Amino acid sequence: MGSPFIYEEPVGPTELIDREHEAERLLDRLLDGRNTRLEAPRRYGKTSLLLKVQQDCRDDGLVSVYVNFLGVLTAGDIAERIERAYREQLDSPLRRWFTGLVRTLRPTLKAGGPLPVGAEVAVTPGEGGLLDRLSVPRRLMEKHGKRSAIVFDEFQDVLRAGDQVDAVIRSELERHRDAAAYVFSGSHPGMMRELFGTRRRAFYSQAGLVALGPLGAADLAEEIGRRFAAHRRDVGDALGPLLDLAAGHPQRAMLLAHHLFQRTRTGRAADSDAWGAALGDAVRDVDGEVQATWQALTATERRLLAAIAGGTAGLASREARVRYGLAKTGAHRGALERLEGEGQIVRAQTVTGWQVVDPLFALWLRSGREWPVWD
Numbered sequence: 001m002g003s004p005f006i007y008e009e010p011v012g013p014t015e016l017i018d019r020e021h022e023a024e025r026l027l028d029r030l031l032d033g034r035n036t037r038l039e040a041p042r043r044y045g046k047t048s049l050l051l052k053v054q055q056d057c058r059d060d061g062l063v064s065v066y067v068n069f070l071g072v073l074t075a076g077d078i079a080e081r082i083e084r085a086y087r088e089q090l091d092s093p094l095r096r097w098f099t100g101l102v103r104t105l106r107p108t109l110k111a112g113g114p115l116p117v118g119a120e121v122a123v124t125p126g127e128g129g130l131l132d133r134l135s136v137p138r139r140l141m142e143k144h145g146k147r148s149a150i151v152f153d154e155f156q157d158v159l160r161a162g163d164q165v166d167a168v169i170r171s172e173l174e175r176h177r178d179a180a181a182y183v184f185s186g187s188h189p190g191m192m193r194e195l196f197g198t199r200r201r202a203f204y205s206q207a208g209l210v211a212l213g214p215l216g217a218a219d220l221a222e223e224i225g226r227r228f229a230a231h232r233r234d235v236g237d238a239l240g241p242l243l244d245l246a247a248g249h250p251q252r253a254m255l256l257a258h259h260l261f262q263r264t265r266t267g268r269a270a271d272s273d274a275w276g277a278a279l280g281d282a283v284r285d286v287d288g289e290v291q292a293t294w295q296a297l298t299a300t301e302r303r304l305l306a307a308i309a310g311g312t313a314g315l316a317s318r319e320a321r322v323r324y325g326l327a328k329t330g331a332h333r334g335a336l337e338r339l340e341g342e343g344q345i346v347r348a349q350t351v352t353g354w355q356v357v358d359p360l361f362a363l364w365l366r367s368g369r370e371w372p373v374w375d
């Protein structure tokens, strides 16, 4: 029987645990025409939440479009993503209207397409096409009197599409006050801060913050228990250790619950054997990712992560120096900032003042950079 725990892709609105409060806030802001930035570590459920909010917006009569910027390299790529989102997500008759409209817009210049004649002399030929596609909500309001709620997911990647692209985007969006409201979502805290928190950038202070924290233990316990029961299983005594290890990390909680479910037979309760086997399965799942993350770190970053995951002494302490080889002074400030910017660590009420975001990576770090053995 298929497991009721999805952990490899965004979940649908009916499978979303908790987040009612955040969904309501996002919807209210969109209905009020206010822009929002949604920030959370990787795999905290941003996209899943945004898909729910998109549905809520539609239920409230807004036109809602979700665009994912992951991997864009140019203004033309962004234009292409936006165009495709409208093409795929508008309901007819708006879809028919858009099909006609798009033929009147300047080209997107996506990679591989032909450059228009004379494009070599233009400074940024892709920007015209981008501006035209960004203007669609304004045209939709003029033509059909409909307001839009637009989600730009993985928005930090605009920074990779050229230094001025955020300014180009803002120049059009600031004309949308009555036509559309936006959610900008991103999983790279450093780049989101660069976009929305630096004075010289076009989006400085342009969007109120909604942040996603870990999921509550009570919500997770209830939902995991319910899904086991719905498939004639009992999560049993394994629930406690699962909640402790996942520490509210949404994707890690679902990953662990999935493997525990697979190791629990119909009509039975999950016991310590099942939990041990599930941990082994989970570790096999994430090992490649953990190794790749580790390989990409500098020596100072590794030492900091080990000390933070260890959590037994402050980063400037003698113990941190002896046990993890950390330099005494502020020599590691830059590395700390990088780790935080990359979303590897977040501030927390711990002895180091930090916490490793991924609890499975933290377990591996804590166990001497190898996996514990469960039998």
Ligand SMILES: Nc1ncnc2c1ncn2[C@@H]1O[C@H](COP(=O)(O)OP(=O)(O)OP(=O)(O)O)[C@@H](O)[C@H]1O
Binding pocket: 005, 006, 007, 008, 009, 010, 011, 015, 016, 017, 018, 019, 040, 041, 042, 043, 044, 045, 046, 047, 048, 049, 187, 215, 250, 251, 252, 254, 255
């Ligand atoms: N509220 C939730 N309820 C249930 N599962 C969740 C929830 N939030 C996240 N998840 C789990 O986390 C996984 C990742 O969710 P999602 O892709 O929405 O996160 P994300 O923050 O957009 O991730 P990324 O940073 O990789 O874009 C989902 O497959 C699901 O297992």
Ligand SMILES: [Mg+2]
Binding pocket: 046, 047, 048, 153
């Ligand atoms: Mg996502």
